[in-house]
Amino acid sequence: MSLVDNTRTLDDLFARSPLLPVISIQRESDILPLADALAAAGISNLEITLRTPLGLSAIALLRRERPALCVGAGTVLDGRQFQSVLDAGAQFIVTPGCTDELLTLGLESPVPLLPGIATASEILMGYRLGYRRFKLFPAEVCGGVQALKSFAGPFAGVRFCPTGGIRQESLAGYLALDNVMGVGGTWMAPRAAVEAADWGAVSRLSAASVALLVKQESILE
Numbered sequence: 001m002s003l004v005d006n007t008r009t010l011d012d013l014f015a016r017s018p019l020l021p022v023i024s025i026q027r028e029s030d031i032l033p034l035a036d037a038l039a040a041a042g043i044s045n046l047e048i049t050l051r052t053p054l055g056l057s058a059i060a061l062l063r064r065e066r067p068a069l070c071v072g073a074g075t076v077l078d079g080r081q082f083q084s085v086l087d088a089g090a091q092f093i094v095t096p097g098c099t100d101e102l103l104t105l106g107l108e109s110p111v112p113l114l115p116g117i118a119t120a121s122e123i124l125m126g127y128r129l130g131y132r133r134f135k136l137f138p139a140e141v142c143g144g145v146q147a148l149k150s151f152a153g154p155f156a157g158v159r160f161c162p163t164g165g166i167r168q169e170s171l172a173g174y175l176a177l178d179n180v181m182g183v184g185g186t187w188m189a190p191r192a193a194v195e196a197a198d199w200g201a202v203s204r205l206s207a208a209s210v211a212l213l214v215k216q217e218s219i220l221e
């Protein structure tokens with residue numbers, strides 16, 4: 001896939017489902033009910049991180065058992081991990097930052113890479129290669145809504161998925177920005193709810209965020 005195709009794929013998947021739960025699987029038995037609880041609220045994109053040893057097998061399981069979902073891999077740090085998530089069937093790849101190695105792999109990748117950036121200089125590292133979609137990370141620490149407003153000046157045509165420290169209360173501020181295509185984080189599936197296997201709570205929290213999104217979209221129409 002070319003970078004242009006991959007950018008279009010990212011746009012399509014965020015247009016379908018702009019909220020991106022960031023999930024670190026601690027127990028195998030959580031994988032399917034957690035995905036189902038998010039899906040029940042209308043969330044179809046998931047980012048499964050490699051922060052736990054179950055990350056890769058969770059991606060493979062979800063691809064096999066829940067083909068209607070779009071399963072991405074997160075916390076991909078190097079070329080070896082990049083290849084391993086492709087082998088597991090990841091449909092998009094998210095990295096917390098950008099290196100030459102990762103950006104180069106993303107250019108030829110069969111699935112889109114969403115590289116992490118925190119500064120204008122990092123955007124430019126990707127921009128010169130043709131990247132126009134980035135994860136802003138850690139969003140709340142590196143300026144959040146104000147940083148994104150500032151990036152909109154020099155980087156027309158660039159869109160972001162802010163992630164890191166975002167909660168339901170701060171979501172609306174991000175969704176209101178034209179250069180935000182999606183918002184990611186753990187708040188829709190908080191650790192305590194997952195540990196307690198409280199899938200009802202995950203669905204309720206996710207549904208509240210989806211409702212906010214729908215409200216925001218109707219305001220902007």
Ligand code: 3PG
Pocket residue numbers: 022096137163164165166184185186187
């Ligand atoms: C990420 O990698 O995107 C963050 O760790 C998300 O976690 P948070 O929403 O709890 O900050």
